[in-house]
Amino acid sequence: MATLTKAAVIGGGVIGGGWIARFAQNGLDVAVYDPDPQAEAKFGRLMENAAHAFGRLIDGARPRLGAIRFVSSLAEAVAGAEIVQESAPERLDLKQRILAEIDAHAPPEAIVASSTSGLLPSELQATMTRPERLVVAHPFNPVYLIPLVELVGGARTAPATIERARAFYAALGMKPIHIRKEIEAFVGDRLLEALWREALWLVQDDIATVEEIDEVIRYSFGLRWAQMGLFQIYRIAGGEAGMRHFMAQFGPCLQWPWTKLTDVPELTEALIDKISHQSDAQAAGLSIRRLERIRDDNLVAILKALEKEDWGAGALLKAYRAGLAGAPAATPAEPLRLHAAEVPEDWLDYNGHITEHRYLQVLGDATDAVLAHLGLDAAYLASGRSFFTVETHIRHLGEGHRGDRLGVESRVLSADAKRLHLFHAIRRERDGALLATGEHMLLHVDTKAGRAVATEGAMAERIAALAAAHAGLPAPDGAGRRVGERG
Numbered sequence: 135m136a137t138l139t140k141a142a143v144i145g146g147g148v149i150g151g152g153w154i155a156r157f158a159q160n161g162l163d164v165a166v167y168d169p170d171p172q173a174e175a176k177f178g179r180l181m182e183n184a185a186h187a188f189g190r191l192i193d194g195a196r197p198r199l200g201a202i203r204f205v206s207s208l209a210e211a212v213a214g215a216e217i218v219q220e221s222a223p224e225r226l227d228l229k230q231r232i233l234a235e236i237d238a239h240a241p242p243e244a245i246v247a248s249s250t251s252g253l254l255p256s257e258l259q260a261t262m263t264r265p266e267r268l269v270v271a272h273p274f275n276p277v278y279l280i281p282l283v284e285l286v287g288g289a290r291t292a293p294a295t296i297e298r299a300r301a302f303y304a305a306l307g308m309k310p311i312h313i314r315k316e317i318e319a320f321v322g323d324r325l326l327e328a329l330w331r332e333a334l335w336l337v338q339d340d341i342a343t344v345e346e347i348d349e350v351i352r353y354s355f356g357l358r359w360a361q362m363g364l365f366q367i368y369r370i371a372g373g374e375a376g377m378r379h380f381m382a383q384f385g386p387c388l389q390w391p392w393t394k395l396t397d398v399p400e401l402t403e404a405l406i407d408k409i410s411h412q413s414d415a416q417a418a419g420l421s422i423r424r425l426e427r428i429r430d431d432n433l434v435a436i437l438k439a440l441e442k443e444d445w446g447a448g449a450l451l452k453a454y455r456a457g458l459a460g461a462p463a464a465t466p467a468e469p470l471r472l473h474a475a476e477v478p479e480d481w482l483d484y485n486g487h488i489t490e491h492r493y494l495q496v497l498g499d500a501t502d503a504v505l506a507h508l509g510l511d512a513a514y515l516a517s518g519r520s521f522f523t524v525e526t527h528i529r530h531l532g533e534g535h536r537g538d539r540l541g542v543e544s545r546v547l548s549a550d551a552k553r554l555h556l557f558h559a560i561r562r563e564r565d566g567a568l569l570a571t572g573e574h575m576l577l578h579v580d581t582k583a584g585r586a587v588a589t590e591g592a593m594a595e596r597i598a599a600l601a602a603a604h605a606g607l608p609a610p611d612g613a614g615r616r617v618g619e620r621g
């Protein structure tokens with residue numbers, strides 16, 4: 135479980151958005167400052183992917199979702215924060231200015247972390263009055279799935295800051311690695327850049343296309359790297375004689391040279407055009423959002439496969455999940471917010487509003503999210519138990535339009551051994567308008583016997599805890615209403 139509870143993220147783009155998701159999914163309340171007026175909407179789309187991925191990765195017990203607030207000033211965001219994650223654009227002058235402002239407004243004991251991909255922490259902390267609390271915490275995209283975070287201290291970083299940061303990121307299911315000496319681009323990006331530089335040469339010299347290079351990687355060493363990295367794989371490639379034999383056999387070719395070494399190809403317009411056109415052809419019409427979903431689903435599958443083998447990033451995932459399962463269940467007296475969706479064109483009817491059955495789709499997905507939250511996962515289904523929805527009442531209260539983001543608040547109205555009575559409110563996120571409610575009765579069933587049976591064990595405990603927490607909330611307007619009733 136997270137060691138801290140209040141975070142601030144400064145800059146909510148690709149990386150800041152990933153941090154917000156990882157923090158909130160681990161129960162931290164997150165305040166965000168980003169001057170872009172579109173930042174919150176962009177984050178909403180990223181969070182949809184992150185929620186989908188986290189739901190698939192952690193299909194059992196999960197921490198409560200922390201609250202996320204976009205605020206209008208940096209000072210407001212960092213007030214009361216225990217960890218501030220700076221994730222603004224990669225410019226030293228800008229970051230120095232932002233870090234000085236964070237330093238002036240954040241509580242003195244807060245950790246100040248920078249997501250920089252390569253700037254030196256000693257330079258970043260130059261404008262800070264409390265430089266000892268600055269640490270580079272360099273993540274990898276998507277932050278909500280990739281575990282590594284490189285921790286790099288500057289000349290004036292306190293060793294205690296590194297240790298606090300290490301404990302904090304580890305508790306989020308991440309793999310913090312302390313890079314002992316500060317160098318530009320640290321370790322991960324040094325390696326990636328060497329490969330990228332060589333790939334640019336190969337494209338420029340018409341040796342291979344963008345797609346062919348990606349195929350070379352994903353059909354060969356890409357498969358090996360996820361589980362054993364570089365050196366251990368080469369050790370095995372040395373045969374029984376191991377690394378010494380490998381070095382003797384392949385060391386000399388470093389001098390031939392096989393590579394263009396460190397020359398950097400000039401990024402001419404022609405080379406940029408060539409790479410962009412080849413990349414467009416490779417994508418074959420798949421949008422960035424679709425590609426993100428494919429990437430995330432594959433990452434989840436790889437992590438889960440490694441988890442079964444108890445190896446590498448999978449062993450880390452296993453330990454993290456065990457920690458979550460062992461942690462006391464956090465069941466605050468507030469509705470669950472587990473499902474969100476954006477209204478696409480094909481959800482609209484001839485009036486230009488969301489058509490009826492799409493409400494049922496959103497409600498059904500929200501019910502699935504609640505069940506997953508309660509522990510309905512593949513293993514539970516395989517054990518021959520599930521839930522069936524046996525009754526539904528939908529009220530249509532407002533009009534949703536294309537592009538609206540919908541968020542669902544879910545409540546347990548009541549539960550007994552076999553029944554689960556749910557109530558969902560679908561709200562438009564922009565203004566909180568209530569568009570529809572759904573009330574549903576579900577039965578817990580033995581799918582082989584085809585009859586309702588009592589829940590048991592962890593499932594029964596989680597339902598009881600949630601029902602007890604929600605029992606303290608005021609009854610939602612419209613719950614139990616019959617069709618045709620007034621008011």
Ligand SMILES: NC(=O)C1=CN([C@@H]2O[C@H](COP(=O)(O)OP(=O)(O)OC[C@H]3O[C@@H](n4cnc5c(N)ncnc54)[C@H](O)[C@@H]3O)[C@@H](O)[C@H]2O)C=CC1
Nearest residue numbers: 145146147148149168170221222223224249250251273275
């Ligand atoms: N994109 C990547 O693959 C990775 C990026 N990083 C690092 O993360 C940091 C952010 O990069 P991205 O998220 O990719 O960039 P981005 O461009 O997606 O996001 C940057 C965000 O910062 C906001 N911003 C601009 N000025 C600001 C200010 N004065 N105060 C607060 N926010 C401000 C922008 O509106 C934007 O939303 C950079 O330091 C980058 O090197 C680290 C790992 C991977």
Ligand SMILES: C[N+](C)(C)CC(=O)CC(=O)[O-]
Nearest residue numbers: 251273274275322323326
């Ligand atoms: C391209 N990049 C240097 C910003 C990449 C990273 O920093 C890490 C990553 O996610 O590959």
